Amino acid sequence: xxxVREYSNLIGGELRPATGGGTLDxxxxxxxxxxxxxxxxxxxxxxxxxxxxxxxxxxxSALPAAARAHVLRKxxxxxxxxxxxxxxxxxxxxxxxxxxxxKRDVPGMTYLWHMAAAECGAAVEGKSVxxxxxxxxxxxxxxxxxxxxxIPWNSPISTFSAKAAYALAAGNTVIMKPAEQATVSTxxxxxxxxxxxPPGTLNIVSGLGEEVGDALVRDRGINKITMTGxxxxxxxxxxxxxxxxxxxxxxxxxxxPNIVFADADLDAAAEGITTMSIFTANAGxxxxxxxxxxxxxxxxxxxxxxMTAIAKNIKMxxxxxxxxxxxxxxxxxxxxxxxxxxxxxxxxxAELVFGxxxxxxxxxxxAYAGGYWVEPTLFATTDNSLRVCQxxxxxxxAVAIPFDTEEEAVAIANDSTYGLAAGVWTxxxxxxxxxxxxxxVGYVWVNTYRKIVPGLPFEGMKDSGYGHDSxxxxxxxxxxxxxx
Numbered sequence: 001x002x003x004v005r006e007y008s009n010l011i012g013g014e015l016r017p018a019t020g021g022g023t024l025d026x027x028x029x030x031x032x033x034x035x036x037x038x039x040x041x042x043x044x045x046x047x048x049x050x051x052x053x054x055x056x057x058x059x060x061s062a063l064p065a066a067a068r069a070h071v072l073r074k075x076x077x078x079x080x081x082x083x084x085x086x087x088x089x090x091x092x093x094x095x096x097x098x099x100x101x102x103k104r105d106v107p108g109m110t111y112l113w114h115m116a117a118a119e120c121g122a123a124v125e126g127k128s129v130x131x132x133x134x135x136x137x138x139x140x141x142x143x144x145x146x147x148x149x150x151i152p153w154n155s156p157i158s159t160f161s162a163k164a165a166y167a168l169a170a171g172n173t174v175i176m177k178p179a180e181q182a183t184v185s186t187x188x189x190x191x192x193x194x195x196x197x198p199p200g201t202l203n204i205v206s207g208l209g210e211e212v213g214d215a216l217v218r219d220r221g222i223n224k225i226t227m228t229g230x231x232x233x234x235x236x237x238x239x240x241x242x243x244x245x246x247x248x249x250x251x252x253x254x255x256x257p258n259i260v261f262a263d264a265d266l267d268a269a270a271e272g273i274t275t276m277s278i279f280t281a282n283a284g285x286x287x288x289x290x291x292x293x294x295x296x297x298x299x300x301x302x303x304x305x306x307m308t309a310i311a312k313n314i315k316m317x318x319x320x321x322x323x324x325x326x327x328x329x330x331x332x333x334x335x336x337x338x339x340x341x342x343x344x345x346x347x348x349x350a351e352l353v354f355g356x357x358x359x360x361x362x363x364x365x366x367a368y369a370g371g372y373w374v375e376p377t378l379f380a381t382t383d384n385s386l387r388v389c390q391x392x393x394x395x396x397x398a399v400a401i402p403f404d405t406e407e408e409a410v411a412i413a414n415d416s417t418y419g420l421a422a423g424v425w426t427x428x429x430x431x432x433x434x435x436x437x438x439x440x441v442g443y444v445w446v447n448t449y450r451k452i453v454p455g456l457p458f459e460g461m462k463d464s465g466y467g468h469d470s471x472x473x474x475x476x477x478x479x480x481x482x483x484x
Contacts, residue, residue, distance in 0.1 A: 006037040007183075009045060009206060010190030012052030013199025018207065019044040026184050029095040029328040029335075030319050032370030036093070038183045041207035046215035049203040053146040053173040054221050056200030061143050061171035065120040072120070072169060074196040076113035079106060079161075082192055086185060090157050091319045094182035095327035095372070096282050098320050101157070109161040115454045116165035119471040123170040126477070135483050141475040143171035144247065145223030148216055150237070152229045153182035153330055154285045154394075159228045160186050162469040164202060167226070170474035175203045175222070177213050179229075181331045209233070220244045224474070227251070228287070230392075231463045247476075249467025251287065252460060253392040254420030257413035258290030258449070259435065261406075262298045264425035268447065270306035273398075276449040277423060279376040280314060280326045284396035285334070287464075288421040288443070288450060291398045292389060293378075294409050300402045304380070307400075308354050311376045317363050328372045329395055335372035338395030342377060345388040345397070350379035353400065384412050392418065406431060414440045419461030423449045 006023065008015040017023075022040035027033065039045070060068070079086065087102035096105075128138040149163035156178055167174050178186040183206045190204040205212055216222060217240045226249040227237060234250045241248070258277055260269045274280065277290035284291065295303045319327040329335040339358050346352060355377030360369040379388055380400045389399050403409045413422060421443040424435045432446040442459045445451060452458055459468040467473060 004034055004037060007039070007187040007206075008190075009039050009041060009049075009187070010194055010202065010204040011045065011049050012055070012203065013194055015191065015194070016045075018042060024180055024207070026093060026182070027331065028092055029330050030368050030371040032332075032372070036184050038180070038187060038206045041205045041212040043212065043215035045205050045207070046212050046219060049175045049205045050146060050216070050219050050221040052200040052203055053175050056198060057145060057173045060168075060173055060198060060201050063171070065124050068169060068171065069117040069120040071197065072113055072117035072165065075165070075193060076110050076117065078192050078196060079110040079113060083107065083110070086157060086188065088320060089188055090185045091327070093184045094153055094156070094330040095319050096155070097280075097324050097327045099322055099325075100282065105155065105157050109157055112161050112454050113165050116169040116471065119166075120169045122471050123475050131481065135481065137479060137481040140478050140480070141472075142478060144474060144476055145172060146221055147172045147174050147224045147226060147474060148222045149174060149176045150213065150225070150227035150229060151176060151178050151186065153179035154282060154287075156182055156185050157189070160189065163226050163228075166469050166471050167474045168201065169471045172224070172474055173201050173203075175205060175216065177205055177216055180206065180208055181333070214240055217241050218243065222246060224248070226467070226469060231465075234465065249469065249473060250460075250465035251458065251468070252420070252463060252465035253418055254287045254289065254460070254464050255292060255390065255392055255416050255418045256288050256290045256421045256423065256441070257292045257294050257416075257439075258423040259294045259409050259413060259425065260296065260299065260303055261409075261424075261426040261428070261431065262296045263427050264299075265427065265447070266299060266303060266306060269425040270303060270310055272425070272447075272449050273423070274307050274310045274314075274376070278398045279311060279396045281450060283326055283329060283374065284398075285330060285394050286450065289394070290421075290423045290449060291393065292384075292413070292416075293398055293400045294403050294412055295400060296409070297402050297404055300400075304353060304400060307378065311354055311378070314376050316373055317365055317368060326376065326396065329374055330372070332372060334394065335374065338374050338393055338397060341388055341391075341393045341395070341397055345379045345386070345399075348386045348388065350381040350386055350388055350399065353378040353380050355396075384415050390416065406434070410435070410438045417463045420464035421445070
């Protein structure tokens, strides 16, 4: 067994263990073995991080936008120079296959940090209004102060970058609280970025939500909270922070519809749904997973056949191998949740089209027999009220639902408490515009999926949250009226 390395928090530019020396195990989900240890931080660590961020705030926020941009470009260089290591750490920590972390995540985040650097100037732009010959009004944009970013386990590098880059570009200092299930890539970034960011500008504190996360959320020294995670976690954070009102941005769960019309390119739709949308896309562990597949009846059987054929060729195994096309579930807890829905779907009366198996039998190599493996699974039903249609499973489990008309497709798609994203597959331009107008979601893809573009707001509706990560979203706008 390889050596188990212990990582540290980043507080005030220093690498520090948790107060009291407590640690948590980080488990490789492909093997089920402990591969690293992370700090089990305390309320004291939270307080220290807030103090460090507040101390660094005046100097960082006072820097000219061009000077902040220069620093952020250095951060982008760190991502580029350490791309291979960061991709391998992310893959080992949460099972996300190397072809995604190395080809999509890390390169994409290098670009995002450059984008944030380019947008630094927007954080200081105001506007003026002439109110009369002796009166004018103007606005001033300012950073909020200390921004707390709470990031999930399914894509730490991406969400770390989206939250930290834009907040720093706006002149805020940042504290990041990664999920305890997959923390190592964030802590490694702390080691690397302390060489280019001023002390206290970025702070990283790991540990359990009820121990250090709760302390951070309640701290009056935090001026804004941005979180990507579950709807239930957002409700807990909202309740915990009521003693000190502060703005919040939440990107939460989803139950995205993938709507395939009879005029669609069926090859592209079948490939896009099974690879970009649900199964090989981080084993379905993405908030935008298109797990409700709505198919127009004339092509229903043909689409099912195409998706079944593609699913048969999905290869599970070593996530660090480029031959692997789907990795494991990221943790034992999530594995048990996903597998419970396999039983729920059958009990509810949904037809099992393919999949349904889980465990060591899905991989050939004994080295991965202890991993958290779940087979790509597709149910079919005409009843959108089933739990497998309404509840976020966050795994490689999807449901196919037939429909007849465009209006029916919209009704089924909107019959959900979630409203994060949707996919539409059609060659009819007019239909694509109508679907974008009528779908109650924040982000719509047409003839593609999971293509998130920096610069376009990624914001949910309903129980999928509100607010988004951008430079302007990390500033407040103050107004002044002058008579002279």
